[in-house]
Amino acid sequence: MKKIGFSGTLDPITNGHMWVIGEARSIADEVIVFLSQNASKEPRFSAEERRAIVLESCAERHWDNVQVVIVKSDYTARVARRHGVDYLIRGIRTTADFDYENLIQQTNVEVIGGAKTLFVMPPRDLGSVSSSFVKALEGPVGWNWTTKKFVPGPAYRAWILRWLHQEWQSLFGTTQTGNATRPNTSEWFARLTGAQSYGGATRHYHNLDHLVHGLTEIRAWAANTHQSPRDADLVRAAFWFHDAQYEHDATATVSNEEASAQLWLSSGLEPDAARAQEVATLIRVTDHLQGSTLAHRLKESMLGVDLAILGQDEEVYGHYARGIRAEYAHVPDEPYRQHRTRVLEHLRGKAAAGTLFTEPWFAEQYSEAAVVNMTRELALLGSE
Structure with missing residues (x-):
């Protein structure tokens, strides 16, 4: 034929x-x-x-x-x-x-x-x-990971970019008075979702999937804990930028988190200087070195969003673990295994002690599953 x-x-x-x-x-x-x-x-x-x-x-x-x-x-x-x-x-x-x-x-x-x-x-x-079936999956925490199984890659990427753009516009599309467009919003969206940031080819975990997942986590947290729109928006803005800079450069003079905070402050997306500094602080708390010394009333919530991936179901956690290994593909197997083991044992210990998720909502949702997931990965690494 x-x-x-x-x-x-x-x-x-x-x-x-x-x-x-x-x-x-x-x-x-x-x-x-x-x-x-x-x-x-x-x-x-x-x-x-x-x-x-x-x-x-x-x-x-x-x-x-x-x-x-x-x-x-x-x-x-x-x-x-x-x-x-x-x-x-x-x-x-x-x-x-x-x-x-x-x-x-x-x-x-x-x-x-x-x-x-x-x-x-x-x-x-x-x-x-069917198209109707996959469209009906959108919304709950982890929807993107589920949807990814049912559509080809280009369709999935177009879908989450569209979803992310709607999220972006709801946060940065207008000023707080609602009567004027913020400057450079389109340019910053393109920059963050493009090849130099979350859309980069070497971003195997800290990528667009991570961005979608975190933003849906914030939705669930805000709805279930009755957060004010103002506070939810502070965490949303911080999450958009918290991994905007993510490089494996041992000679860098500042951390990725600090570079991301500076990028946020340079964007001009938040005209209120005090709010802009609050967002920068929430970005910085995701740095395990300097974050412990910083204080903010939403710090534990921001950390809960960032670490929530550890408590997902086995399939989603598998995506995460493979993504982390791919991002560190430049590290040989044995050094990677040793370093990853130390990290997982530290985090698992905190999860078992009830100190990994100190925000009650995330602790209730994810602490037990996080212990199970990290124990499984440690076994696969040959560390247990």
């Missing part, structure tokens, strides 16, 4: 969609993805954004025989015929899917004279994956 088509809104494209496209590639020389632009829907991504995500997702798998056509105000099956496509391919997961798709197929062929439909059945692990 020369050409086959695949149609959908793809908002966002999922691993299930990618499987169907892969099946199409196995039976045709060329695959055309017909991307629906429906004025009655309010998609998360624009048609052009979705087109770029689909193409990038295919390019990531070296699928060079896939193109994307945006369909506006027309029947996809009819547009497909105009592009020389006689068959569309659809994935069906249930009998309900088949009944619906068969009705659409009959309409396509008998009413509008469009392309016919081939049906394929995805493997069991993709049987429940």
